[in-house]
Amino acid sequence: MARQLVFGAALIAALAVFPLFSPWSTVILTVALCEGLAALGIMVLLRAGQVSFGHGLFFSFSAYAVAFMAAAKVGHEALVLIPVGMAASGLLAAIVGLFVVRYRAIFFGMLNLAISMVFFSLLEKLFSITGGADGKRVPRPTFAGVEFGREQFELATFYVTLVLCILAALFVARYLLSPGGKALEAIKSNETRLEYLGVSPRKVLYGAYLLSGLLAGLGGAIIALVSGHVTPELAYWVRSGEFVFIAILGGIGGVAGPFLGALMFQIIRGYAAVYAPETWHAVLGVMLLVIIFFAPAGLYGIVAGKGGKAQREEGGR
Amino acid sequence: MSGVILEADDLHLRFGGVQAANGASLKVAANERIAIIGPNGAGKTTFINLCTGYLKPQSGRVVFNGQDVTRLSPRAITRLGVGRSFQIPQLFLDNTVIDNLLLALSAREGSWSPFTPMLRHPKAEEMWALLDLVGLKETGNRIVRELPEGMRKLIDIAVALALEPKLIFMDEPTSGVSSTEKFQVMDTLTRVLDARATTAVFVEHDMDVVARYANRVAVWAGGRIAHQGTPEEILNHPEVRETVIGVGV
Structure with missing residues (x-):
């Protein structure tokens, strides 16, 4: 535990100072943290043995909610847009969750994928509303009432994102230790016994799905602000697949895992795009294979000392 | 009757x-x-x-x-x-024995706060006492999967009894x-x-x-x-x- 706390503190400290010395990294790190938030949502569901291939839905829904509000100048303030975008995706998760938590395993994963692809199609086809494949521009909002220049805005957004990620990770860590979190794990382990404890597995999974949607929505709201532009690509299945990839790459043994995975994903993508622009997907694929075979508990498992072959069974479960 | x-x-x-x-x-x-x-x-x-x-x-x-x-x-x-134990014990195999009982306790008490770790349930001692009663206190922190069938059987019954x-x-x-x-x-x-x-x-x-x-x-x-x-x-x-x-x- 002490090792993990020290590592967590070191990671936060490194993230906090890095943009000060390398301003070029601010947006990349913010994007990584946003993807880490969505992957954290995926991790919550993976604790129940369920995997969603459609969380791009909540990521993009929140991003578009922010884009529409910013364009309408309803809430031209970043600190208003972020919670509103998150709440919008939470509301959507509350509706979609009613339906998908009735299913398990491949049906759960595919239903999420199907719903996200319906939304992707709507974003593409409803050109007059969504801007179609071109997407929508997100005007830079004020930050705590102050109009920043581009660089200051990016830096402020990064630090707010870092703080929100820490809070989200702390909350999820606490939740996973709580009876609700343990009941969530019990869905993977033995739903029959859970029923015979008088607990509804559906309600437990619904709560986790809601949390998962909110986390993805938080990431989506911030990415809309920092990139200044939203496109249907945010809802595309490849994006949803990346969140799963990041969660597995980082590991689901601890809340730092998805963020580690997201940072590594951005590093690989950045370097591979420069040195192997035609084959960078293959580089990612090989990386994932290496993780699955040699460190099934992911990067977090390696850092926490749980990534060896002895943990293969645990990581595979 | x-x-x-x-x-x-x-x-x-x-x-x-x-x-x-x-x-x-x-x-x-x-x-x-x-x-x-x-x-x-x-x-x-x-x-x-x-x-x-x-x-x-x-x-x-x-x-x-x-x-x-x-x-x-x-x-x-x-x-x-109405509680129930099973012919083939139905437990959360990847969790510890005490986690199994504490989840039953949380279900019974309706304690689902996301901010309170299950191990710190105010009535956790009651579950340790129940484990002691069935002679399994020593196994409390062990993962259920590692235990022999006979012990799992008793834990299964203890989980049902935890619901009172x-x-x-x-x-x-x-x-x-x-x-x-x-x-x-x-x-x-x-x-x-x-x-x-x-x-x-x-x-x-x-x-x-x-x-x-x-x-x-x-x-x-x-x-x-x-x-x-x-x-x-x-x-x-x-x-x-x-x-x-x-x-x-």
Whole structure:
């Protein structure tokens, strides 16, 4: 535990100072943290043995909610847009969750994928509303009432994102230790016994799905602000697949895992795009294979000392 | 019969060509210890499944504490005060023993705060005491998957007891327990049940256990009760001795 706390503190400290010395990294790190938030949502569901291939839905829904509000100048303030975008995706998760938590395993994963692809199609086809494949521009909002220049805005957004990620990770860590979190794990382990404890597995999974949607929505709201532009690509299945990839790459043994995975994903993508622009997907694929075979508990498992072959069974479960 | 806590009345259930319940009826009075015996395939576990909501009968009804529970889910029946342990223990294998009990405690108390770690439940000591009572306190922090079947059986029963049920169904509580330990296990269980005034219905194949711990025995055959009475009456019944116990008169 002490090792993990020290590592967590070191990671936060490194993230906090890095943009000060390398301003070029601010947006990349913010994007990584946003993807880490969505992957954290995926991790919550993976604790129940369920995997969603459609969380791009909540990521993009929140991003578009922010884009529409910013364009309408309803809430031209970043600190208003972020919670509103998150709440919008939470509301959507509350509706979609009613339906998908009735299913398990491949049906759960595919239903999420199907719903996200319906939304992707709507974003593409409803050109007059969504801007179609071109997407929508997100005007830079004020930050705590102050109009920043581009660089200051990016830096402020990064630090707010870092703080929100820490809070989200702390909350999820606490939740996973709580009876609700343990009941969530019990869905993977033995739903029959859970029923015979008088607990509804559906309600437990619904709560986790809601949390998962909110986390993805938080990431989506911030990415809309920092990139200044939203496109249907945010809802595309490849994006949803990346969140799963990041969660597995980082590991689901601890809340730092998805963020580690997201940072590594951005590093690989950045370097591979420069040195192997035609084959960078293959580089990612090989990386994932290496993780699955040699460190099934992911990067977090390696850092926490749980990534060896002895943990293969645990990581595979 | 006074103080009836559970009444199963004329339950019928057919699986394809098998009549698993064929007019099964049983009244259970408060604080009774009823043993259900019978050959394999007689419908003993089906009866428990019908009474606890896992299966729904095609006809007949189950009344618990005056409430018709025939169509209720296992979850709803559990909440009314019916606990259950299984022939094959149903536990959260990747969690520790104490986690299994604490989850039962949280379910019983309705404590679902996302901010309170389960291990710090205000009544966690109660679960350690329960583990101590069933002689498994030493195993509290071990992962269930690592434990032998006999211990899992006891943990399964302890999890059901953690819910403080008014009535508990136990499916073969001593199977998987060594013959030298079965009386010790049953002595412990009886002590816990007595202390909590819990009524118990248990399926059992060991006639020594039946003779010692039941105060009524129901003999199952063909999906219904063929005979019932005190252990002495049943275990000396010529037909039961020949068909169920396997000892000729």
